[in-house]
Amino acid sequence: MARKSNQAYKQAPWRRQIQSIGLSLLPVVTIAVIVSLYLIISAQAAAAGLQIMNLHYEEEEILRTIANQRTQLALITSYSQMHKQAEKMGYEVAPESNVHYVTIEGYQGQSAVLFAPPPGIENDFGPLVNELYNQSLSNWFLDTFFTASSNSIRGDS
Amino acid sequence: MKKSSVSRLNLIGVSLSLASILIIFQMVRIQNSTKHQELSRWADEEYSYAIENYYPERGNIYDRWGRLLAGNEDVYEVGVMLEYVTNPTTIAQTLDGVNQLNYKDIFTSASKKYDPKKSVYAVLTDFLPSGVIDALSQIKQDYELTNPYGRKENLPSLRGVVWYPHLKRSYPENSLASNILGFYSFMDREDGIGYYGVEEYYDNLLAGTPMETFMPRNPYLLEELPNVPAGASLVLTIDREIQAMVEKKLDEAVEEHEAESGTIIVMDPRNGEILAMASQPRVNLNQYWKYEEEFEGKTPFNRAISETYEPGSVFKVLTMAAAFDTGTVDEETIFNDPGRFEYGGSTIYNWNRRGWGKQTMQGCMQHSLNVCLAWVATELGKEDFYKYLQAFGIGRRTNIDLGGEEIWPLSTPGDSDWYPIQLATNAFGQGVAITPIQLAAAVSAVANDGKLMKPHVLKAIIQDGKQYNTSPQVLSVPIKPETAKAMNSMLVESLKEESSIALVPGYNIAGKTGTAEIPVEGVYGTELTNASFVGWGPAEDPQFLVYVWIEKPESSPWGSLVAAPVFSSITQELVRYLDIPPEGSEQTLIAKES
Numbered sequence: 126m127a128r129k130s131n132q133a134y135k136q137a138p139w140r141r142q143i144q145s146i147g148l149s150l151l152p153v154v155t156i157a158v159i160v161s162l163y164l165i166i167s168a169q170a171a172a173a174g175l176q177i178m179n180l181h182y183e184e185e186e187i188l189r190t191i192a193n194q195r196t197q198l199a200l201i202t203s204y205s206q207m208h209k210q211a212e213k214m215g216y217e218v219a220p221e222s223n224v225h226y227v228t229i230e231g232y233q234g235q236s237a238v239l240f241a242p243p244p245g246i247e248n249d250f251g252p253l254v255n256e257l258y259n260q261s262l263s264n265w266f267l268d269t270f271f272t273a274s275s276n277s278i279r280g281d282s
Numbered sequence: 283m284k285k286s287s288v289s290r291l292n293l294i295g296v297s298l299s300l301a302s303i304l305i306i307f308q309m310v311r312i313q314n315s316t317k318h319q320e321l322s323r324w325a326d327e328e329y330s331y332a333i334e335n336y337y338p339e340r341g342n343i344y345d346r347w348g349r350l351l352a353g354n355e356d357v358y359e360v361g362v363m364l365e366y367v368t369n370p371t372t373i374a375q376t377l378d379g380v381n382q383l384n385y386k387d388i389f390t391s392a393s394k395k396y397d398p399k400k401s402v403y404a405v406l407t408d409f410l411p412s413g414v415i416d417a418l419s420q421i422k423q424d425y426e427l428t429n430p431y432g433r434k435e436n437l438p439s440l441r442g443v444v445w446y447p448h449l450k451r452s453y454p455e456n457s458l459a460s461n462i463l464g465f466y467s468f469m470d471r472e473d474g475i476g477y478y479g480v481e482e483y484y485d486n487l488l489a490g491t492p493m494e495t496f497m498p499r500n501p502y503l504l505e506e507l508p509n510v511p512a513g514a515s516l517v518l519t520i521d522r523e524i525q526a527m528v529e530k531k532l533d534e535a536v537e538e539h540e541a542e543s544g545t546i547i548v549m550d551p552r553n554g555e556i557l558a559m560a561s562q563p564r565v566n567l568n569q570y571w572k573y574e575e576e577f578e579g580k581t582p583f584n585r586a587i588s589e590t591y592e593p594g595s596v597f598k599v600l601t602m603a604a605a606f607d608t609g610t611v612d613e614e615t616i617f618n619d620p621g622r623f624e625y626g627g628s629t630i631y632n633w634n635r636r637g638w639g640k641q642t643m644q645g646c647m648q649h650s651l652n653v654c655l656a657w658v659a660t661e662l663g664k665e666d667f668y669k670y671l672q673a674f675g676i677g678r679r680t681n682i683d684l685g686g687e688e689i690w691p692l693s694t695p696g697d698s699d700w701y702p703i704q705l706a707t708n709a710f711g712q713g714v715a716i717t718p719i720q721l722a723a724a725v726s727a728v729a730n731d732g733k734l735m736k737p738h739v740l741k742a743i744i745q746d747g748k749q750y751n752t753s754p755q756v757l758s759v760p761i762k763p764e765t766a767k768a769m770n771s772m773l774v775e776s777l778k779e780e781s782s783i784a785l786v787p788g789y790n791i792a793g794k795t796g797t798a799e800i801p802v803e804g805v806y807g808t809e810l811t812n813a814s815f816v817g818w819g820p821a822e823d824p825q826f827l828v829y830v831w832i833e834k835p836e837s838s839p840w841g842s843l844v845a846a847p848v849f850s851s852i853t854q855e856l857v858r859y860l861d862i863p864p865e866g867s868e869q870t871l872i873a874k875e876s
Contacts, residue, residue, distance in 0.1 A: 167502070171501045171502060173501075174500075174501025174502060174503075177501075177507065178507075181507050186447075188339065188512075189339075189356050189447060189448075190356065192353065192354040193356035193412075195342070195350060196353035196354060197355070198350075199349070199353055199454035199455075200454045202349070203454045203455050203456075204458055205455075205456070205458075208526075221854065224858060226861075226863035226864075234861060235347065237346075237751075238344065238346065238517055239749060240344075240348070240515065240517070240742075241744050241747050241748050241749040242747075242748060243749055244748045244750060
């Protein structure tokens with residue numbers, strides 16, 4: 126009788142097999158998931174690093190191109206070139222008798238060259254990288270839940 | 283059957299476990315072996331980081347309206363990576379004649395044996411423009427299509443030829459304003475520095491700070507890339523159009539009068555801004571290495587700030603201003619000119635060696651009487667005379683912001699090289715040496731209500747995204763405003779009375795001629811002179827001051843005939859550039875319209 130009763134509560138062998146396989150695979154799967162995550166993040170970090178390097182070289186090239194084009198523009202608008210061009214187009218220095226001066230109310234003359242804002246005027250663009258991207262997980266958690274809830278409490282009062 | 287399958291499974295399990303253990307064991311062994319540690323260290327040293335030198339872009343130089351006077355252009359260094367060279371003959375044939383390269387030198391360089399420790403890369407040439415590189419790139423690609431990787435030795439290949447871009451200093455205006463700009467020795471890529479002018483004076487600002495950094499090759503280690511800010515850019519007070527006009531007038535005058543050289547300064551007396559500064563000779567700054575061919579011997583790069591000379595009668599403006607300021611003489615003072623003046627054991631004569639009889643101070647200036655001015659200086663007294671000269675900045679650097687300013691010390695009473703006769707001769711600009719910029723700055727005080735402004739060429743600095751404008755500086759106030767006004771009126775009237783060639787129709791101009799004898803081996807009286815003219819206008823509100831100095835003219839020795847017409851010619855164009863209408867022009871226009 127006892128044997129019969131014992132037999133009645135025993136799980137089927139295939140179920141026990143699946144359980145044991147499942148239990149033994151659980152840490153393997155967990156490790157695999159963690160490793161996969163690590164690999165994905167690492168790959169993304171490496172890709173970002175390479176992108177930074179490429180952007181850095183690209184920036185250097187762009188700056189060089191800008192400098193070069195600025196100089197090329199200056200070469201084709203240099204005094205001698207402009208003078209030649211003006212002569213070619215039939216312009217000539219106006220004789221004194223042809224020069225007339227007219228007073229224009231409010232005209233202050235050619236304004237001084239301004240390549241950049243004067244000191245004291247800061248740009249309004251804010252930080253280049255959104256602050257969210259520099260936040261740690263714990264800070265984000267605290268800011269999102271605790272600061273938000275305290276704000277809502279203050280708002281209610 | 284069942285027993286056998288279990289034992290097979292056990293066997294496979296044990297085998298796989300053993301294999302895993304062996305793999306793990308081997309991994310641990312390799313990780314901890316000394317060989318691995320050495321290899322790892324070597325790899326870290328060789329490949330983890332690369333040392334990169336960053337040379338910031340040299341700052342640009344602009345004229346007052348933002349026109350580029352000195353910038354940078356893209357050029358290339360061409361070399362061979364010896365490891366990859368397969369056909370040195372093709373390389374030598376392709377680059378033969380480029381940038382003065384010759385076949386033999388290229389072939390020798392490209393044929394060097396690759397040695398990872400000693401010879402990896404050989405420079406063939408540098409400073410090639412992008413157009414040449416585009417053509418070279420196209421040829422290399424074509425060869426690569428017909429002969430991939432240069433495997434076939436009988437086919438041409440440029441494998442191994444590489445090029446690296448970098449910036450080179452460039453001066454779009456060539457020789458225009460070269461005396462002001464100076465040059466940067468860009469051919470020396472490692473240790474280039476600025477020479478003369480703005481390039482020398484502001485070298486540190488323009489150059490920025492070169493940086494040597496460890497650049498990680500491992501992208502995981504890439505946290506922050508070095509930010510190397512470009513050198514500061516400068517905006518000068520120079521006006522390119524005025525500068526070009528003044529240089530042209532100077533060249534014409536020197537040629538017409540068969541002079542040795544010349545200098546012209548145009549400045550704003552109200553703030554000390556230099557609008558133009560021309561001098562001879564000049565050099566194409568893009569070929570600065572030819573500098574020594576142009577500037578033979580001790581020829582200064584910029585005579586306006588580096589050459590001292592005896593100014594002659596233009597100096598009388600300072601003597602008379604000092605005497606007016608102390609009240610020693612005034613408009614009513616009469617001097618009876620006998621034509622000679624004995625002082626300090628020597629005799630002073632007028633330029634024509636004749637007496638001019640009774641003269642007002644205006645007459646003395648109008649006829650440029652040495653005798654009268656020598657008398658004025660002695661009446662003023664040596665203490666006051668030299669005190670005023672010092673207040674006018676004579677004997678001291680103006681500290682203009684250009685590299686290479688020189689001075690000649692002013693001898694004053696008590697100095698071992700000062701003799702009493704110098705009081706008389708200094709009064710009319712002999713026995714005293716100055717640079718053109720000193721004279722222009724000193725006289726500008728008379729044009730600017732007595733305030734001597736510091737002459738300068740820098741208008742603004744652009745650094746770190748901000749523009750810092752400079753402020754005018756008052757160096758001294760040698761004379762009172764009323765003295766300056768009186769001097770202005772006197773010098774306007776004296777020019778008018780003289781019907782000077784320097785006059786400009788429609789404008790009130792104040793000015794003074796100068797003719798200084800040049801001593802040869804300490805003896806005066808030769809035909810060699812410094813002919814000059816200093817003038818400013820409009821006299822009621824001076825907005826410009828022009829100083830013309832023509833050195834050793836042969837057509838005529840007189841400043842009134844050589845320098846005064848140059849002043850007039852320049853001023854007639856200058857007033858248009860500065861939008862200064864002639865007196866009564868508005869009324870004329872209204873009358874025409876009605």
